[in-house]
Amino acid sequence: xxxxxxxxxxxxxxxxxxxxxxxxxxxxxxxxxxxxxxxxxxxxxxxxxxxxxxxxxxxxxxxxxxxxxxxxxxxxxxxxxxxxxxxxxxxxxxxxxxxxxxxxxxxxxxxxxxxxxxxxxxxxxxxxxxxxxxxxxxxxxxxxxxxxxxxxxxxxxxxxxxxxxxxxxxxxxxxxxxxxxxxxxxxxxxxxxxxxxxxxxxxxxxxxxxxxxxxxxxxxxxxxxxxxxxxxxxxxxxxxxxxxxxxxxxxxxxxxxxxxxxxxxxxxxxxxxxxxxxxxxxxxxxxxxxxxxxxxxxxxxxxxxxxxxxxxxxxxxxxxxxxxxxxxxxxxxxxxxxxxxxxxxxxxxxxxxxxxxxxxxxxxxxxxxxxxxxxxxxxxxxxxxxxxxxxxxxxxxxxxxxxxxxxxxxxxxxxxxxxxxxxxxxxxxxxxxxxxxxxxxxxxxxxxxxxxxxxxxxxxxxxxxxxxxxxxxxxxxxxxxxxxxxxxxxxxxxxxxxxxxx
Amino acid sequence: xxxxxxxxxxxxxxxxxxxxxxxxxxxxxxxxxxxxxxxxxxxxxxxxxxxxxxxxxxxxxxxxxxxxxxxxxxxxxxxxxxxxxxxxxxxxxxxxxxxxxxxxxxxxxxxxxxxxxxxxxxxxxxxxxxxxxxxxxxxxxxxxxxxxxxxxxxxxxxxxxxxxxxxxxxxxxxxxxxxxxxxxxxxxxxxxxxxxxxxxxxxxxxxxxxxxxxxxxxxxxxxxxxxxxxxxxxxxxxxxxxxxxxxxxxxxxxxxxxxxxxxxxxxxxxxxxxxxxxxxxxxxxxxxxxxxxxxxxxxxxxxxxxxxxxxxxxxxxxxxxxxxxxxxxxx
Numbered sequence: 002x003x004x005x006x007x008x009x010x011x012x013x014x015x016x017x018x019x020x021x022x023x024x025x026x027x028x029x030x031x032x033x034x035x036x037x038x039x040x041x042x043x044x045x046x047x048x049x050x051x052x053x054x055x056x057x058x059x060x061x062x063x064x065x066x067x068x069x070x071x072x073x074x075x076x077x078x079x080x081x082x083x084x085x086x087x088x089x090x091x092x093x094x095x096x097x098x099x100x101x102x103x104x105x106x107x108x109x110x111x112x113x114x115x116x117x118x119x120x121x122x123x124x125x126x127x128x129x130x131x132x133x134x135x136x137x138x139x140x141x142x143x144x145x146x147x148x149x150x151x152x153x154x155x156x157x158x159x160x161x162x163x164x165x166x167x168x169x170x171x172x173x174x175x176x177x178x179x180x181x182x183x184x185x186x187x188x189x190x191x192x193x194x195x196x197x198x199x200x201x202x203x204x205x206x207x208x209x210x211x212x213x214x215x216x217x218x219x220x221x222x223x224x225x226x227x228x229x230x231x232x233x234x235x236x237x238x239x240x241x242x243x244x245x246x247x248x249x250x251x252x253x254x255x256x257x258x259x260x261x262x263x264x265x266x267x268x269x270x271x272x273x274x275x276x277x278x279x280x281x282x283x284x285x286x287x288x289x290x291x292x293x294x295x296x297x298x299x300x301x302x303x304x305x306x307x308x309x310x311x312x313x314x315x316x317x318x319x320x321x322x323x324x325x326x327x328x329x330x331x332x333x334x335x336x337x338x339x340x341x342x343x344x345x346x347x348x349x350x351x352x353x354x355x356x357x358x359x360x361x362x363x364x365x366x367x368x369x370x371x372x373x374x375x376x377x378x379x380x381x382x383x384x385x386x387x388x389x390x391x392x393x394x395x396x397x398x399x400x401x402x403x404x405x406x407x408x409x410x411x412x413x414x415x416x417x418x419x420x421x422x423x424x425x426x427x428x429x430x431x432x433x434x435x436x437x438x439x440x441x442x443x444x445x446x447x448x449x450x451x452x453x454x455x456x457x458x459x460x461x462x463x464x465x466x467x468x469x470x471x472x473x474x475x476x477x478x479x480x481x482x483x484x485x486x487x488x489x490x491x492x493x494x495x496x497x498x499x500x501x502x503x
Numbered sequence: 504x505x506x507x508x509x510x511x512x513x514x515x516x517x518x519x520x521x522x523x524x525x526x527x528x529x530x531x532x533x534x535x536x537x538x539x540x541x542x543x544x545x546x547x548x549x550x551x552x553x554x555x556x557x558x559x560x561x562x563x564x565x566x567x568x569x570x571x572x573x574x575x576x577x578x579x580x581x582x583x584x585x586x587x588x589x590x591x592x593x594x595x596x597x598x599x600x601x602x603x604x605x606x607x608x609x610x611x612x613x614x615x616x617x618x619x620x621x622x623x624x625x626x627x628x629x630x631x632x633x634x635x636x637x638x639x640x641x642x643x644x645x646x647x648x649x650x651x652x653x654x655x656x657x658x659x660x661x662x663x664x665x666x667x668x669x670x671x672x673x674x675x676x677x678x679x680x681x682x683x684x685x686x687x688x689x690x691x692x693x694x695x696x697x698x699x700x701x702x703x704x705x706x707x708x709x710x711x712x713x714x715x716x717x718x719x720x721x722x723x724x725x726x727x728x729x730x731x732x733x734x735x736x737x738x739x740x741x742x743x744x745x746x747x748x749x750x751x752x753x754x755x756x757x758x759x760x761x762x763x764x765x766x767x768x769x770x771x772x773x774x775x776x777x778x779x780x781x782x783x784x785x786x787x788x789x790x791x792x793x794x795x796x797x798x799x800x801x802x803x804x805x806x807x808x809x810x811x812x813x814x815x816x817x818x819x820x821x822x823x824x825x826x827x828x829x830x831x832x833x834x
Binding site for chain 2: 228308329330331333334335340342347348349350351352353358361362365366369373374375377417498
C-alpha cells in the first residue's frame, strides 16, 4: 500500500493504547501542503496522543504514516524533525537568558569548521533574521534577549526556529491560549504568511471563531475515533460541536436570570499590585459579574489581592455588609471566599495525590475529629459525592489528579472550593483549555451557585463567554476599572474600547 | 504480522506492564526479601534469631533519623544537620548528667530539647530569613552544631551515663532490643501523623505543589517549622539510643549519619521532588541498609567495599523510582 502523492502527510488507521485504555481507535488524517488543518475534539478525544505520535514522542500500536507518499517510521522526535515536522507547544522550550538567535539554533549551533571549532555567530544571526522577516517581524529581534519578549513574540521565535529547520508541517497546540489580543492578531498574520509559502499547519484550538477565520479543513475527533473531516468555510460551527460531543448542545451559554437581591460583596479602595489607583466594586445576589480586559490589565492581580494571595496592601472587603479582614488565603477561605485560579496545574492541584485528597484539602478542619485525627471515611464519602454531582470522569477517587483530562481536572478544583462552603466564588479563566461540553457544565454550575445564594465573579478573556453568561461586566485597564456595564449595554466594541483606552 | 501474533504480543506487553507495576509499588520490599534470601544462602549465620535481633538493634539509630528525615524530604527539602544535632544533643546530656550530676530525666529532656530547638532554628532560617533552600540552612547548622559539640568539652568524650539513660539503647525485652521496639512505636506514630492528621496531609500537599497548598489556605511556614523541629527532635532521640549502646558521648558521634538517613528515605521510594513517600517505605529502606551492612560483615567484606555496595544500591533504587515516574507520566 502507498499513500497519495498529493498529500503531504497521511495517517491511516492509527491506534494507540495505554495499559487497558484505548486512546486512539483507528484514526485517519491527511494534510495537504499549504493548508491550515484544524484538529477539534473534547479533552480526552485523543488529540494530544495523535500529535505525540506524529512528533515521534509516542510509538503507534498499529496503522501507517505516509510522508509525501512514502511510508515512514517515526521512532523519535529527531525522525519527525528530519522529515520537516515541527511543533509549537503551549509551554515553550526556550532559555530566557539567551538571545533570540541563540535560542533558534539551540542544540544545533553552526560552526565555522569541524566539530571542535568556534561557533559561527554571524551566519546564525543572519539566518535567524531571514526567518524572522519571513514572519513579518523586525530582524532586530534576533539580537534581543529572549526573556525580555512577551509570550506572543516568544512563540513567533519558536515558529522562526521551525522555519530554519525547513519545516513543511508546523503543529500548533492551542497557540493563542495565553496571548493578548494584539499578539493573537500577529500570530494570525504569521499563519497566513506560512500558508502562502506552502507550509502546512496542523492547528489545535478550542476557539471556534479562530478556527473559522484561519482554518481550511477541520478534522473532528471523539473518543479516539475520527468522526469527520469537513471544509471549514462551508460548514457551520454548531455542526462541528454536535459532531464533537456526539449530541446536540442545547446552547453554548445556558444563561439563567435570577431576581436581583441586595448587595452581598463589596471591595473598597483596594490597592492592587502595579495599579495607579485603588479599585472599588460591588456585587449583588442573583447576578454573575464578569471582569473583562486585556492580558496584563490587572484582573488576576485584583483577584489575588482580594484573596490575600499577595502581601496585603490597603483596602477594605465586605461580605453581607460586614468588613472581613484578609491577610492570607486562610483568612479569605475562613471568610467564605473561593478563588478558582487560572493555572489549574500550577496553583490548583496536587497532581500526584488522589482525587479525595485534592477535593478536601482546603477544608481539612471539617474532617478533623476531637481526637485531632482525620476521618478518612468521611473524606472519601464527601469526595464521592462531589465526583457524582459534578460528573467527574473517570469517577474513581483512587485516581491521581494527573490522570484526568483538563476539563475534569477543572471540576476537581471547583469541587475543592465547593467543599469549603464558600459564599463568594471568584473564577479566573474557568474554561481555558477545556472542551465545549465541560464548559457548559461549568456555566451550569455557576447558575446553580447563584441560585443557591452565592456571589459569582468571573474573570475571562473570552468576550463571548462574558456576554453569554454575565449580568454585568467590569472592564479593567492598567489595574483600574474603566467601565461597569449592564450586559444589555455591553457590546464587543464598548468593552474593547474600555479595555484598550481607544 | 498476523492477527494472532499481534494478540500474543499485546498480551506479553500487558503482562510486562503488570509486572512493572508490582515492582514499582513493592520494589523496596521485594528488594529486602531478595537480599535476605541471598544472604541466607551465602551465610548460615545470617538467618538466626540472634543475628536478626542484631540487625534490628543496628538499624534503630538510622531508622529513627530516617523517619525524621522523611518529613523534610516530603516537603521537597532536606535536613543535613541531623548527624551533628545527634552529637550536640548527647554532649549536652553528658554535661548535665555526668559532669554536673543532675537527674537523668533532666538529661533526657535536655537531649531531646537541644535537637528540637536546633530543628526549630532550621525551620526559622528557612521560613523567616527566607534562605533559598534548606540545603543551605541545614548545611550551616550542621557545622555550627558540630562545632559547639567539639567546643563544650574541648573535644573530650563523656562516659559513665546512668542506667536510666542507657536503658533505651541497651536493654532487651526477651530477645528483642528495646531500641527496635521504640522504632516500631515511633513508626506507627509517624504513620498516623502523616496519614491521619491535618498537619500530616499538609506536609504532602506542600511537597506536591506549594502554591496550590498556599492558595488552599495552608500556612506553609508553620508546617515547615514543625517539620524541621520534628526532624531535629528525632536526632536527639537517636542520640539517646546511641548513648545507651556505646555508654559514652563523643563530639564526632553521628558523623555523616544524615547521609544514611537520606539513603534510607530514598531507597524506601520517597521522591526528592517532594510529595511522595511513605513511613513503611522508609522503614524498609533503613532495614535494607542494615541488612546489607550486617550481611557484608558476616561475609567478611571490608567496610570500604561496603560503602561502594551501598552507593550502588542507592543508585539502583532511585533508578527504579525514575522508571516508575516515567510510566505514570505516560499513562
